[in-house]
Amino acid sequence: KMLSTKGNKPAGIVIHHTATYNLNSTVNYFKKNVVDVQFVLGHDGKIIQMVPCNKTAAHAGKSEWNGKKWLNNSYIGIEVVNIGWLKKKGNKFYDGYKRLWKGEVRERKAEGFKYWEPFTAAQEKELLELCVWLVKEYDIPIENIAAHFEVSPGRKNDPAGGLSMSFDQFRNSVRSRVFQT
Structure with a gap:
């Protein structure tokens, strides 16, 4: 049984990276475990919707943004398939695994x-x-688009360095597209 978001209208968006290698294994993992999210985005740009936007998904955990706490109840989660951070040893790189x-x-x-x-x-x-x-669909304020590391500071680091721009720049890109004439 899925819980509805308050008022059935999402208040914002939290963007994550999955720390996984591919779309299919990520979707299968989410289906078998307690973690879920509204959308998963593969390397090729394919989007799979796992949970309706007006339903609660367990993606943000302990979180806070713009005065709201525990964002699972009111924010849409988007997971981008991406391994995340890498460590350099010599001239080679290793993932978190x-x-x-x-x-x-x-x-x-x-x-x-x-x-x-x-x-x-x-x-x-x-x-x-x-x-x-x-x-546009849910009249979500641009300032309510956040990275997981922003809503869970000190606890999460995603999707920090995956984007080619800062998160403020990403929000500005969304803003300019929303308000294009």
Whole structure:
């Protein structure tokens, strides 16, 4: 049984990275476990909706943003398939599971780490489009779009360095698309 969000209208959006490798295994994991989210976004830009936008999903945990606490009840969660932070040892990179990383690496100091798997161009494009649509569809204030590290500071670091821009720049990109004439 899914709980409805207060008033059945989402108040905001929290963006995460999955710390996983691919869309299918992520979706299967979420289906089998307590974690769930409204949307999961694959490397190729494919979006899977797992929970209706007016239903509560367990994605933000202990969180607070713009005066609201425990955002699961009122914020839409978007998980971007991405391994997240990477550690450099010598000239090699390793993910959080201590596996050798052979993919692209973005160097950007953010949330205590210096190296990250970058979001793909398709992920950034579709994430922007999805956020623009959600803002328009549910009249969500732009300032209520947040990164998981912003709503759970000191506890979470996602999606910090995955985006090619800061989170303020991402919000500004959404704003400019929403208010285009």
